[in-house]
Amino acid sequence: DQQVKQNSPSLSVQEGRISILNCDYTNSMFDYFLWYKKYPAEGPTFLISISSIKDKNEDGRFTVFLNKSAKHLSLHIVPSQPGDSAVYFCAAGGAGAGSYQLTFGKGTKLSVIP
Amino acid sequence: GAGVSQSPRYKVAKRGQDVALRCDPISGHVSLFWYQQALGQGPEFLTYFQNEAQLDKSGLPSDRFFAERPEGSVSTLKIQRTQQEDSAVYLCASSLVRLNTEAFFGQGTRLTVV
Numbered sequence: 001d002q003q004v005k006q007n008s009p010s011l012s013v014q015e016g017r018i019s020i021l022n023c024d025y026t027n028s029m030f031d032y033f034l035w036y037k038k039y040p041a042e043g044p045t046f047l048i049s050i051s052s053i054k055d056k057n058e059d060g061r062f063t064v065f066l067n068k069s070a071k072h073l074s075l076h077i078v079p080s081q082p083g084d085s086a087v088y089f090c091a092a093g094g095a096g097a098g099s100y101q102l103t104f105g106k107g108t109k110l111s112v113i114p
Numbered sequence: 115g116a117g118v119s120q121s122p123r124y125k126v127a128k129r130g131q132d133v134a135l136r137c138d139p140i141s142g143h144v145s146l147f148w149y150q151q152a153l154g155q156g157p158e159f160l161t162y163f164q165n166e167a168q169l170d171k172s173g174l175p176s177d178r179f180f181a182e183r184p185e186g187s188v189s190t191l192k193i194q195r196t197q198q199e200d201s202a203v204y205l206c207a208s209s210l211v212r213l214n215t216e217a218f219f220g221q222g223t224r225l226t227v228v
Contacts, residue, residue: 004156006156036219043205043221043222046217089156091156100169101159101170101173102149102159105156
């Protein structure tokens with residue numbers, strides 16, 4: 001049973017436009033969410049995170065939105081750049097004894113077309 | 115080095131062979147994680163260390179998998195009697211404190227069992 005789902009395996013966006021990557025989760029115990037970016041042959045790189053007590057976190061061109069009632073979060077990249085082309089993973093962490101364990105989605109491959 | 119270092123980068127093992135994968139975390143990082151990433155999937159949690167203590171090994175798929183971090187720094191993931199289903203990228207991550215925020219990943223070790 002997948003607790004973190006990224007339903008779009010891939011996404012193509014024109015340079016300069018907005019990229020929106022979506023993530024759904026099923027476990028209401030998750031209280032911390034992160035986005036990682038991964039280039040081929042490299043490990044995932046932390047991008048941005050959000051606590052469950054917030055509904056938005058912004059860092060430069062990257063904004064993460066959290067809708068707890070819908071158990072949904074999204075990553076917005078504005079404006080998109082060719083260097084943003086990578087696989088993006090959504091990850092979630094829970095409270096309590098298991099809080100150090102992250103649960104990842106399968107990833108969305110973003111292609112930004114020049 | 116400044117980042118998490120994993121070795122070897124690539125490992126081909128014959129079925130039944132034992133392998134050892136090494137992780138050098140960022141100096142001073144308390145937390146160390148091992149994840150397994152199968153092709154087309156997101157990373158899946160294997161085990162967690164806080165300093166030298168292995169606080170969670172619930173993700174290890176079988177008793178053929180063993181991890182250690184004897185001095186609270188370098189960690190080794192050992193897989194005994196490798197099977198084809200063990201083929202995956204093994205990722206190590208470290209973070210300064212207990213929480214998952216901004217855990218830094220290594221490049222991973224790609225294990226292929228033939």
